Amino acid sequence: MYKGIGASPGIAVGKVLLFKKEDIVIESGAVDDVEKEQNRFHGALKKTREQIEEIKRRTLAEQQAILDAHLMILEDPELIGGVEGAIRAEKLNAEAALEKVMNMFIAIFESMENGYMKERAADIRDVGERLLMNLLGKELPNLAKLKEPVIIVAHDLTPSDTAQLDRENVLGFVTDIGGRTSHSAIMARTMEIPAVVGLKDITQHVKNGDILVFDGEEGIVLVNPEDALVREYARKREEQLQAKKELRKLINSSTISTDGRKVELGCNIGNPKDAKKADENGAEGIGLYRTEFLYMDRTSLPTEEEQLEAYKAVLEIMGKRPVIIRTLDIGGDKELPYMNLPKEMNPFLGYRAIRICLDRKEIFKTQLRALLRAGIYGNLKIMYPMISSVEEVRAANKILEEAKQELQHEGKDYASNIAVGIMVEIPAAAVISDMLAREVDFFSIGTNDLIQYTTAVDRMNEKIAHLYNPFHPALLRLIKLVIDNGHKAGIWVGMCGEAAGDKRLIPVFLGMGLDELSMGAGSILPARKQIQSLSYEEMKVVADQVLQMDTAEEIEKFVTKLCK
Amino acid sequence: MQKQEIIVKNETGLHARPAAMIVKIASRFQSNIIFAKEDHEANAKSMMGIMALGAAKGERIEIRIEGADEKEAMDAMISLFESNFGE
Numbered sequence: 001m002y003k004g005i006g007a008s009p010g011i012a013v014g015k016v017l018l019f020k021k022e023d024i025v026i027e028s029g030a031v032d033d034v035e036k037e038q039n040r041f042h043g044a045l046k047k048t049r050e051q052i053e054e055i056k057r058r059t060l061a062e063q064q065a066i067l068d069a070h071l072m073i074l075e076d077p078e079l080i081g082g083v084e085g086a087i088r089a090e091k092l093n094a095e096a097a098l099e100k101v102m103n104m105f106i107a108i109f110e111s112m113e114n115g116y117m118k119e120r121a122a123d124i125r126d127v128g129e130r131l132l133m134n135l136l137g138k139e140l141p142n143l144a145k146l147k148e149p150v151i152i153v154a155h156d157l158t159p160s161d162t163a164q165l166d167r168e169n170v171l172g173f174v175t176d177i178g179g180r181t182s183h184s185a186i187m188a189r190t191m192e193i194p195a196v197v198g199l200k201d202i203t204q205h206v207k208n209g210d211i212l213v214f215d216g217e218e219g220i221v222l223v224n225p226e227d228a229l230v231r232e233y234a235r236k237r238e239e240q241l242q243a244k245k246e247l248r249k250l251i252n253s254s255t256i257s258t259d260g261r262k263v264e265l266g267c268n269i270g271n272p273k274d275a276k277k278a279d280e281n282g283a284e285g286i287g288l289y290r291t292e293f294l295y296m297d298r299t300s301l302p303t304e305e306e307q308l309e310a311y312k313a314v315l316e317i318m319g320k321r322p323v324i325i326r327t328l329d330i331g332g333d334k335e336l337p338y339m340n341l342p343k344e345m346n347p348f349l350g351y352r353a354i355r356i357c358l359d360r361k362e363i364f365k366t367q368l369r370a371l372l373r374a375g376i377y378g379n380l381k382i383m384y385p386m387i388s389s390v391e392e393v394r395a396a397n398k399i400l401e402e403a404k405q406e407l408q409h410e411g412k413d414y415a416s417n418i419a420v421g422i423m424v425e426i427p428a429a430a431v432i433s434d435m436l437a438r439e440v441d442f443f444s445i446g447t448n449d450l451i452q453y454t455t456a457v458d459r460m461n462e463k464i465a466h467l468y469n470p471f472h473p474a475l476l477r478l479i480k481l482v483i484d485n486g487h488k489a490g491i492w493v494g495m496c497g498e499a500a501g502d503k504r505l506i507p508v509f510l511g512m513g514l515d516e517l518s519m520g521a522g523s524i525l526p527a528r529k530q531i532q533s534l535s536y537e538e539m540k541v542v543a544d545q546v547l548q549m550d551t552a553e554e555i556e557k558f559v560t561k562l563c564k
Numbered sequence: 565m566q567k568q569e570i571i572v573k574n575e576t577g578l579h580a581r582p583a584a585m586i587v588k589i590a591s592r593f594q595s596n597i598i599f600a601k602e603d604h605e606a607n608a609k610s611m612m613g614i615m616a617l618g619a620a621k622g623e624r625i626e627i628r629i630e631g632a633d634e635k636e637a638m639d640a641m642i643s644l645f646e647s648n649f650g651e
Contacts, residue, residue: 069580069611072587078610108616116579117618124612296650299589337589337640337647 002199004174006219007185010194011237012172013230016210017150018203019157021141024132028096037087041094044134049074051130052160059163061273062190066123066159066183073127079105095135102128115181122183126158143170151212155203162187172196174214174221176203188216196221247525251282255528261536263510265527266324266518268496272313277521282528285322287444287518288383288496289314291367292334299338301363307370315378322379324444324496324518326423327367327396329353329385348452353386358395368403375415383444387422387429393439423496425449430478437489444518445482447497451475470499471552471559476508480547483513494518501527504559507534511543530563566629566638574648577620582649583611589640595631597641608641 031037049071056067073079079101086097102124109121133140143152144164152173154161162184170193178184178197188195194216206212206223213233214221222229255263266287267278278286294302294310315323330336331352344350357364371382384396397420407414424430425446433443447470452459454474457467469475479495486493494516499505501519506527509517519527542562549555574582590597590608597608599617601624606613608627619625629637 069584072584072611076610076612078607078613105612105616108618112618114577114579114618114620116576117615120580120615299592335647335650337585337644337650340643343646 002202002205002221002223004196004199004202004219004221005178005180005185006215006217007178007180007182007197008172008188008193008195009217010172010192010240011213011215011233012151012194013213013234013237014149014151014171014211016153016206016208016212017146018206018208019141019143019152019154019161020203021129021155022138024136026095026099026132028092030091031087031093032091034088034091037092037094037097038084040135041083041087041098044094044098044131045074045080047134048127048131051134052127055160055163060190061276063159063163063187064273067163069123070127070159073124074131095132098128098131098135102131115179119181119183122156123159126160129158130160146170151214153203153206153212157184159183159187162191165191167191167193172214172216174199174202174212176200247529250525250528250532253282253528253532255284255531257510257531257534257536257539259535259537261510263514263531264322264494264516265524265531266322266494266496266516267521267524268518269314272310272317274521275314275317278524279317281521281524283318283321283521283524285324285379285516285518286314286318287324287494287500287516289323289325291326291328292330295328295330295336296334301338301366304366304370304373307367308373311370311374311380312377315374315380318378320379322381324381324383324421325371325374326383326385327354327364327371328357331356348449348458354384354392354396355386357384358392358399361399364396365399365403365406368400369407369414372400372403372407372414372416372418373412375418376413380415381419381421381442383421383423383442385423385446386426386449387424387436388426389428390432390435390439393422393436397439421491424482425453425497427454427478430482433482433485434488437486437491440491442491443482443486443493444516445479445493445495445497445514447475447479447495447499450478450497451499454478469552469556470502470505471555473547473549473552473555476547476555479509480512480543487513492516503527503530504556504563506530507539507562508543508546508559510534510536511539511541513540566634567626568638568642569624569626570642570645572619572621572623572625573645575621577623578614578617580611580615583614585644585649586614586641587611589644590637593629593631593633593637593640595629595634595637597637598628600626600628 052067052070056064082101083097086092086100105124106121112118142164144166146166146169149169149171151171155176172194174196176199185197196214196219211224213225255265264284266285267283268288269275269278269286270290270293332348419441421440421442423446424443455472457464459468483493492515495514496518500517501523546555586608599606599608601617601619604617606617627641
């Protein structure tokens with residue numbers, strides 16, 4: 001038995017495939033033709049870039065960011081300049097020059113104390129290895145096409161190895177090196193395949209065709225165990241798969257309580273890639289599409305056309321299902337360098353979100369025009385963030401009307417009947433939700449900010465983190481008020497804060513009468529399963545009980561016990 | 565030459581995402597942009613160089629810029645640091 005670090009839960013039983021890379025020996029002799037070595041180096045850079053771009057096209061969204069970082073390494077002036085310099089000054093051949101520069105960077109990163117930075121050495125090594133193979137005209141082995149289901153045993157798996165993994169046939173993998181936060185461990189969890197890392201020298205103890213049994217939770221690996229044990233693990237594995245399958249079965253079912261109350265389960269997303277994940281996890285809609293990503297990591301505002309493309313991409317993935325797009329919510333903790341927003345003493349109480357949009361109308365109108373135009377491609381709804389008064393809703397709607405008229409004049413296609421709602425995240429909005437309900441088509445309660453503003457707790461301040469509490473009676477009372485006021489006015493009420501995916505609070509929210517809950521993709525199926533097992537009438541009683549409780553602690557205890 | 569000392573204020577320090585933002589913006593300028601921490605120096609147009617500085621929250625960095633557009637480049641670098649890289 002070998003003990004390593006459990007990196008990704010699940011049990012795997014299967015045949016071993018040893019994944020080995022050849023040891024490369026670099027011959028370093030002085031070269032005469034410096035020009036030729038420089039050209040070889042640049043040729044390898046180009047080929048490596050093409051290969052990484054190709055891998056990127058075929059891989060999961062989660063892997064793409066890492067491959068983007070690899071592409072940046074390839075363009076790095078310190079790397080390119082360093083290798084060119086070593087060829088020129090030391091008359092090294094391209095291979096030796098590359099190895100020298102790469103080793104220098106790897107050594108720097110490996111010596112860092114921060115675990116995250118240490119891991120970056122793996123990225124540099126990965127890119128360096130590929131560059132070197134291309135210089136030598138050799139091909140890197142990969143795990144893209146496997147003939148049969150196997151367990152991979154390797155010294156380590158690089159980011160580009162895991163990006164190419166044949167997910168159909170890999171039952172799991174075990175490696176000599178790595179920890180829980182290694183790239184390979186993170187990717188195993190994302191791909192939901194079991195893995196054990198940090199086994200030190202497991203590659204020395206197995207050969208191709210051995211039977212391996214391992215538990216990715218415990219980090220235990222057995223090589224050629226007796227039949228009884230293999231059967232035992234195979235049975236455990238079957239049980240786990242069954243439970244997962246049961247959950248997957250709910251993908252296309254509706255979210256209805258035992259007594260027929262329907263709740264819509266939406267997903268919170270930040271970009272079109274997330275929408276795919278929402279779809280794969282059975283989302284009945286997008287309850288919150290944060291549009292900030294369109295504005296971040298760039299040096300100027302996104303154009304109307306750029307925005308239109310991003311909104312359209314999500315709408316096309318979701319088809320007839322509703323997609324609630326929140327207008328720009330910057331300021332507070334989210335800043336945009338190119339907007340040069342002044343520093344504030346209290347950014348969360350300052351110039352942010354709808355306040356910026358109503359002040360800098362040109363920015364807001366560009367977004368509204370893009371939204372109106374995108375509306376013809378699906379079921380789009382617009383949501384304004386940080387609303388605290390009726391005036392703000394009217395002012396925003398006025399700009400929306402202007403945008404419509406402009407598009408009308410220009411003869412551009414747009415959806416004229418888009419539903420407009422607000423995020424209820426400021427206590428003032430909750431308190432006057434009866435009035436606001438007459439102005440809009442829906443409410444979505446944003447619990448993250450509502451907790452922070454209701455209890456005057458800065459959620460970034462670690463010192464008072466314990467005071468940031470979704471079970472606070474004041475918060476639950478406000479939520480109930482908003483739901484009741486919305487329903488009285490005949491509009492639907494949803495929730496898109498983190499609390500919406502909390503299994504301890506879902507029964508309470510069901511009982512309070514929320515119509516929609518929007519959460520992270522991974523929470524949707526478990527939430528559906530939970531709601532399908534609950535009775536609305538019973539949860540109404542539970543919600544009333546909870547609303548009578550005096551303390552957050554009492555509430556938390558009560559609801560935690562309830563969902564066990 | 566422009567010179568200015570700044571303190572890294574964002575939670576995670578100069579890891580990949582902030583480094584990528586620095587490179588993106590630094591590359592728009594012709595000037596040579598150097599970050600110095602103690603006796604280490606890094607080219608601000610190099611992601612690996614910046615990350616290799618290993619600057620964590622609370623650490624000081626000196627920005628040195630030399631070239632035709634050094635003033636604009638310094639303004640852009642400072643406002644990027646002041647924005648905490650959008651964290």
